[in-house]
Amino acid sequence: MTATLTRADVVAAASSKRRRRVPSWIAVVPLLVFVGVAFGVPAVAMLNGAFTVKNQTTGATSYSTANLTESLKGAYLTALIGSVKLSALAGALGTLLGLPLAQVVVTSRFRALREAVLTASGVLANFGGVPLAFAFVATLGNAGVLTTHLGLKDKGWDLYSFWGLVLVYLYFLIPLMVLTITPALEGLRTQWREAAQNNGATGVQYWRHVALPVLAPSLLGGFVLLFGSAFAAYATAAAMVGSSIPLITLQIADAISGNVLVGQENVALAMSLDMVLVAGLVMAVYLPLQRRSARWLDA
Amino acid sequence: MAGRLNLWRWVVLGLAALYFLVPLAASVVFTVDVPGEGVTFDAYTQIVSADGFTSSLVLSLELAAATIAVVLLLMVPAMVALRLGAPRLRPVVEVICSLPLVVPPIAFVAGIATVLKWGPDYLSRTPLFQTFVAIQNPSFPFILVLAYVVMALPFVYRALDSGLRAIDVKTLVEAARSCGANWPQALVRTVLPNLRGALLNASFLTLALVLGEFTVAQLLGFQPFAVWIYSVGGSNAQLSVAVSVLSLVVTWALLLTLAGVGGRDKTASSRG
Numbered sequence: 001m002t003a004t005l006t007r008a009d010v011v012a013a014a015s016s017k018r019r020r021r022v023p024s025w026i027a028v029v030p031l032l033v034f035v036g037v038a039f040g041v042p043a044v045a046m047l048n049g050a051f052t053v054k055n056q057t058t059g060a061t062s063y064s065t066a067n068l069t070e071s072l073k074g075a076y077l078t079a080l081i082g083s084v085k086l087s088a089l090a091g092a093l094g095t096l097l098g099l100p101l102a103q104v105v106v107t108s109r110f111r112a113l114r115e116a117v118l119t120a121s122g123v124l125a126n127f128g129g130v131p132l133a134f135a136f137v138a139t140l141g142n143a144g145v146l147t148t149h150l151g152l153k154d155k156g157w158d159l160y161s162f163w164g165l166v167l168v169y170l171y172f173l174i175p176l177m178v179l180t181i182t183p184a185l186e187g188l189r190t191q192w193r194e195a196a197q198n199n200g201a202t203g204v205q206y207w208r209h210v211a212l213p214v215l216a217p218s219l220l221g222g223f224v225l226l227f228g229s230a231f232a233a234y235a236t237a238a239a240m241v242g243s244s245i246p247l248i249t250l251q252i253a254d255a256i257s258g259n260v261l262v263g264q265e266n267v268a269l270a271m272s273l274d275m276v277l278v279a280g281l282v283m284a285v286y287l288p289l290q291r292r293s294a295r296w297l298d299a
Numbered sequence: 300m301a302g303r304l305n306l307w308r309w310v311v312l313g314l315a316a317l318y319f320l321v322p323l324a325a326s327v328v329f330t331v332d333v334p335g336e337g338v339t340f341d342a343y344t345q346i347v348s349a350d351g352f353t354s355s356l357v358l359s360l361e362l363a364a365a366t367i368a369v370v371l372l373l374m375v376p377a378m379v380a381l382r383l384g385a386p387r388l389r390p391v392v393e394v395i396c397s398l399p400l401v402v403p404p405i406a407f408v409a410g411i412a413t414v415l416k417w418g419p420d421y422l423s424r425t426p427l428f429q430t431f432v433a434i435q436n437p438s439f440p441f442i443l444v445l446a447y448v449v450m451a452l453p454f455v456y457r458a459l460d461s462g463l464r465a466i467d468v469k470t471l472v473e474a475a476r477s478c479g480a481n482w483p484q485a486l487v488r489t490v491l492p493n494l495r496g497a498l499l500n501a502s503f504l505t506l507a508l509v510l511g512e513f514t515v516a517q518l519l520g521f522q523p524f525a526v527w528i529y530s531v532g533g534s535n536a537q538l539s540v541a542v543s544v545l546s547l548v549v550t551w552a553l554l555l556t557l558a559g560v561g562g563r564d565k566t567a568s569s570r571g
Contacts, residue, residue: 025388027380031373035395035452038445042410043402049413104311123551124319129511130529131543135322137532138329138540145325145332171322174315232403235513239529249405256412256518269413272406280401 046276049269067270075246076271082246083231084278086162090169091226095219097170098177105178106185118182121175128172133239136168160241168236173226180225184218184293221289228282231275248275323544330541342541349538355527361439362523363509366447367502370455373448375498378459379490382468396456399449404514411446412519440521447509454504462497466490507550 050068054061070076105117139146140159147153158164188211196206212219234249243250248271255268330342346352381389399407418431434441468490475485491498513525522530528546532539 024380024384027376028385028388028392031377031392032395034373035398035449039399039402039407039449042407042414045413045417046406046410049410100311101315104308108308119555120319123547126507126511127547127550129513130525130532131511131546134528134532134540134543135326135547138536139322139325143334143536145328146321171319174318232405234403234405235517235525235529238513238517239532249403252405252409253514253518256409265413268409272403272409275403275406276401279403279406283397283401 046269046272049266050273052266054266067266068273070267071270071274076248076251076267079246079248079251080271080274082162083248086165086169086245086247087227087230090166090173090230091223093166094170094173094177094226094230095223098174098222099181099215099219101174102178102181102185106182117178121178124175125172125179128233129235130239132168132171133236136164136171137240140164140167160244162245165237165241165245168240169230169233173230176226176229177222180222181215181218184215188214215293217289218293221286221293224282224286224289228279228286231278231282323547326540326544330537330544333537342537343545345535345538346542346545349531349535351522351527351530352542355522355524358439358522359510359524362443362447363506365441365444366451366509367505369444370448370451370505371498371501374452374455374459374501375491375494376486378456378463379468379486382463383472393456396452400453404450404512405518407446407449408515408518411442411515415442415519435519437521440519442519443516443521443523446515447505447512450512450515451505451508454508455501458497458501458504459494462494462500466493503553506553510546510550 051063051065052061053064053066072080101117105114108114136144136159138144140152140157141147142153142159144159147157147159159167192210192214193206196210201209232249234253237245237247237250238253241250243254252268252271252275255264255271331340332338333341377392381392402410415431415435418428434445471489471493472485475489476482480488509523511525512523513529516523517526517529524546528539528542531542
């Protein structure tokens with residue numbers, strides 16, 4: 001610990017003292033070195049492992065795409081599809097449910113309500129993980145308060161299922177959507193609505209021809225962000241369903257902690273690479289959309 | 300029209316309140332109303348004396364403090380320097396700080412676990428091996444600080460960037476320099492006070508991230524707070540739910556404090 005701290009200190013201090021002679025990029029060097037070691041090395045290790053195949057009998061290693069092909073087969077493929085399905089559905093529902101909530105909050109006359117909902121969204125959007133899973137287990141799990149008081153079990157309710165996970169994921173996805181879409185909704189000018197009304201448009205027509213087209217990039221961007229967030233989520237699912245629902249994060253975790261056959265570590269790395277590719281795709285869609293909507297809002 | 304609009308408003312808000320408040324209320328009921336024992340607050344009184352509570356919480360807070368210190372020491376000089384010069388590096392740093400968003404924590408930890416295995420496999424006779432052992436010391440796993448700093452980079456970058464955008468760093472530093480301040484003085488006594496809101500924001504986001512982090516810590520086999528809650532869940536359901544409720548309340552309090560401080564900061568700067 002001290003080694004890293006002092007190095008960062010020394011370089012930072014030295015750079016600020018000598019900046020007249022030394023260019024200012026010196027102060028960026030510690031950051032780049034740190035990211036190179038703490039992020040670059042594991043990333044390269046993952047890439048390397050994903051393409052390395054170890055021959056079990058001879059112990060020789062060679063490079064091939066066998067792990068990647070393996071990671072797209074059988075149980076691993078089921079897990080990947082399960083994750084994509086869950087994230088797409090939860091993301092779509094989160095988008096559809098978050099939009100009206102954000103709209104009601106943005107157009108509210110009560111400032112306090114706005115502030116309260118936005119602050120709460122900030123907390124809840126980060127309230128993923130183990131506490132969220134336990135709160136829902138206490139509410140709707142097998143011995144949960146609502147389950148026992150309303151007799152939901154006899155009606156076929158099961159929290160530890162695909163739809164149960166969707167319900168839990170929405171708890172942090174809807175607030176995330178509210179946070180994402182609020183700036184776009186604030187960018188909708190009252191004048192646009194008034195202009196539409198003066199031209200004889202109904203409320204539905206206004207939304208259909210004016211508001212939604214303007215919001216479309218933000219909505220799509222929000223959906224993609226929600227998808228990525230649900231796709232990467234691990235703690236909630238792990239604490240809630242163990243591995244009874246096939247999800248790629250649970251599969252990777254199983255492989256890392258050695259709960260499966262020896263020699264599957266590299267397949268876990270290949271699955272991680274699959275996840276990075278999906279997440280990269282998400283960002284590649286999200287960033288241009290965000291820029292596009294930002295252009296509308298700044299204008 | 301207005302009446303229908305108001306009805307719509309209340310329906311949306313009512314449903315949202317129902318969905319977001321019921322699990323919290325039910326959790327509290329679950330911890331207080333134990334079947335067969337009636338109403339009892341045992342779950343809450345047990346927390347403090349529970350095995351591992353103090354040590355895991357202390358570990359999480361230590362990790363958070365170390366992560367905040369490292370991430371700010373790395374990011375603040377770099378971001379200020381980028382404002383003062385080296386404009387071509389700016390997009391590079393932005394991309395580098397956004398990269399962790401593309402690698403989900405579970406994929407990141409898979410990479411880290413692979414690297415850590417190199418220790419016993421290839422490096423056991425080199426001095427580097429000692430480093431590998433040292434950063435995995437269970438009483439203070441520095442490897443987690445490394446991972447958390449990387450995971451916090453996107454948030455810290457955004458918080459500092461918006462803070463720096465609001466002030467004119469170049470003028471501030473030049474003014475300080477022409478008044479006779481040296482570089483460290485200019486940074487610490489003029490730039491940093493003006494960044495107070497952004498620094499607090501970045502620190503809070505990092506704190507929330509570290510306190511709630513589960514994936515990396517669990518898969519590397521350490522036991523900070525979130526992993527402890529998880530491990531308690533198997534044996535004592537009431538206790539684990541009680542801790543979950545408390546951790547939400549604490550996060551909420553922290554965020555409200557931050558909003559209060561940030562709000563004051565805004566009015567102060569608009570006056571000045």
